[in-house]
Amino acid sequence: MKPAIRLATLLLSGIALWPASSFAxxxxxxxxxxxxxxxxxxxxxxFINDKENIERTFEQQPPLTPHRNERYTINLKENKCLECHxxxxxxxxxxxxxxxxxxxxxxxxxxxDKPVGARYFCTQCHVPQIDAEPLIGNHFSxx
Ligand code: HEC
Ligand code: HEC
Numbered sequence: 001m002k003p004a005i006r007l008a009t010l011l012l013s014g015i016a017l018w019p020a021s022s023f024a025x026x027x028x029x030x031x032x033x034x035x036x037x038x039x040x041x042x043x044x045x046x047f048i049n050d051k052e053n054i055e056r057t058f059e060q061q062p063p064l065t066p067h068r069n070e071r072y073t074i075n076l077k078e079n080k081c082l083e084c085h086x087x088x089x090x091x092x093x094x095x096x097x098x099x100x101x102x103x104x105x106x107x108x109x110x111x112x113d114k115p116v117g118a119r120y121f122c123t124q125c126h127v128p129q130i131d132a133e134p135l136i137g138n139h140f141s142x143x
Pocket of ligand 1: 054065072080081083085095122123126
């Protein structure tokens with residue numbers, strides 16, 4: 001017999017001889033109770049739109065986005081957020097509040113004209129909000 005075939009035969013006979021009882025011992029952590037009372041799906045809330053900027057909770061917090069953003073595409077070719085949050089050439093102001101210097105500074109401390117790679121995917125840090133009761137209370141205080 002070739003070594004590979006010999007190994008396969010050995011493995012197969014191993015499985016065949018495996019005691020059936022060892023499989024039966026696997027138990028679900030949830031127990032065997034049937035789910036009789038499933039919770040209703042939560043209501044789908046809308047993101048708040050065009051509200052005042054939201055107060056920051058702690059220093060260095062990426063400010064929360066006070067408007068909806070699901071339709072603002074961010075990919076290699078375009079970044080819709082920049083249309084409002086970036087100063088255009090020749091204009092003093094952006095359409096909205098402009099990004100801080102940190103967004104144009106790379107890890108080595110060099111300044112760039114465009115947001116650096118680590119700040120390109122805005123929604124990684126800036127998230128929109130819904131106006132809903134928190135699911136779980138918390139006692140965080142910034143001071
Ligand atoms: C059509 C214009 C427009 C686009 C596009 C846009 N924003 Fe805004 N954004 C605003 C306006 C207006 C405000 C509120 C006033 C302000 O801060 O200038 C704002 C506020 C914000 C703030 C709050 C700033 C602060 O200091 O509290 C964040 C964060 C933000 N936007 C992130 C984003 C992100 C991320 C995207 C892309 C997914 C985006 N915005 C796309 C217009 C826009
Ligand atoms: C890695 C996290 C991160 C990413 C990605 C990021 N930001 Fe920020 N952003 C921050 C933090 C932290 C602050 C607050 C401190 C600061 O200004 O650096 C901030 C501040 C801002 C502000 C408020 C500036 C001010 O002076 O009040 C705007 C507007 C903003 N970001 C927009 C954007 C946009 C648009 C993008 C995408 C091109 C983006 N950010 C990507 C973390 C991030």
